[in-house]
Amino acid sequence: MIIRDFNKLIEDEKSRVVSDANWTSVRMLLADDGMGFSFHITFLEAGSEHTFHYKNHFESVYCMQGKGRITDLATGEVHEIKPGVMYALDKHDKHTVVADEELIMACCFNPPVTGKEVHREDGSYALEDA
Amino acid sequence: MIIRDFNKLIEDEKSRVVSDANWTSVRMLLADDGMGFSFHITFLEAGSEHTFHYKNHFESVYCMQGKGRITDLATGEVHEIKPGVMYALDKHDKHTVVADEELIMACCFNPPVTGKEVHREDGSYALEDA
Numbered sequence: 001m002i003i004r005d006f007n008k009l010i011e012d013e014k015s016r017v018v019s020d021a022n023w024t025s026v027r028m029l030l031a032d033d034g035m036g037f038s039f040h041i042t043f044l045e046a047g048s049e050h051t052f053h054y055k056n057h058f059e060s061v062y063c064m065q066g067k068g069r070i071t072d073l074a075t076g077e078v079h080e081i082k083p084g085v086m087y088a089l090d091k092h093d094k095h096t097v098v099a100d101e102e103l104i105m106a107c108c109f110n111p112p113v114t115g116k117e118v119h120r121e122d123g124s125y126a127l128e129d130a
Numbered sequence: 131m132i133i134r135d136f137n138k139l140i141e142d143e144k145s146r147v148v149s150d151a152n153w154t155s156v157r158m159l160l161a162d163d164g165m166g167f168s169f170h171i172t173f174l175e176a177g178s179e180h181t182f183h184y185k186n187h188f189e190s191v192y193c194m195q196g197k198g199r200i201t202d203l204a205t206g207e208v209h210e211i212k213p214g215v216m217y218a219l220d221k222h223d224k225h226t227v228v229a230d231e232e233l234i235m236a237c238c239f240n241p242p243v244t245g246k247e248v249h250r251e252d253g254s255y256a257l258e259d260a
Contacts (some may be wrong), residue, residue: 001202001223006214028192028216035188035218036240037167058165062158062236064194072131084136086158088165093131106192106236110166 004028006041018115022048031112038112044068044099053094054125058110060088066103071096134158136171148245152178161242168242174198174229183224184255188240190218196233201226 009016009026016027022045029039042061044050051073068081073094079087081103089095097103117125139146139156146157152175159169174180174196181203198211203224209217211233219225227233247255 001200001207001209001225002216002218002220003200003209004216004218006216029190029218033218034220035190035238037190037238039190039192039216039218039238041192060159060165060167060169062169062171064236070131070133077131079131079133086132086134086136086169088132088134088159088163088169090132090164095131106194108165108167108169108238110240 002029002033016115021050023050025107027113027115029112031114033112036110036112038109040107040109040113042103042105042107044097044103044105046099046102049096049098051094051096053092054089054109055092056111057113057125058089058092060086060108062086062106064104064106066099067101068097068099068103071098132159132163146245151180153180155237157243157245159242161244163242166240166242168239170237170239170243172233172235172237174227174233174235176229176232179226179228181224181226183222184219184239185222186241187243187255188219188222190216190238192216192236194234194236196229197231198227198229198233201228 018025025040025042027040029035063081063083063085065083069078070081070087071078148155155170155172157170159165193211193213193215199208200211200217201208
């Protein structure tokens, strides 16, 4: 059984806290935990906008706090994000998220993120071997 | 892209809301969504105690609200559950959860739950074909 406390990780395991332009992600579970998915608590700063395209991953994102919008760049559709709303990128959907207020999200990735990926210029995560 | 709103599901898609003895689970993602994991928001009533043993699944559980305890029945170890604490059953660990206050948890299952499982007497979920 793995037990991890978000509030301890952000103090004592800085390697699990990853930040980039206006977002921070705390990796609660990564590939080497052997669960077959990874689980992250992610913060998007108020006023920020992010375009991602996870070509190699499925991701679900559940809003725990905040307010914003997601645009499906394939269709142009815009969906409100607020507590209780989940979006799931079942078609590796390229998308833009805008945080009108700080968004705090619970995110699952399949395949699991290893922690070694970088966001590439095209908005995707490379697979470790890619 | 799948968009689901917890607050709409509990009103309009009752088939996604499953209750048993002192717990309720809202299935935000199931196997047929094709994500390779399922994602549930689960409520354990204040004062309730639950013993589960997911012999066929890995599960991670992130506490969003409430207070309680988990006992690893293999070792006897007890861990506090409070907001920010996650437990992950990477060894299909048999465990008992006690909710001192109502617990609201974000849960991921691999393989994904189909929605057709029942908790068996041994505390496990059967696989659909098992």
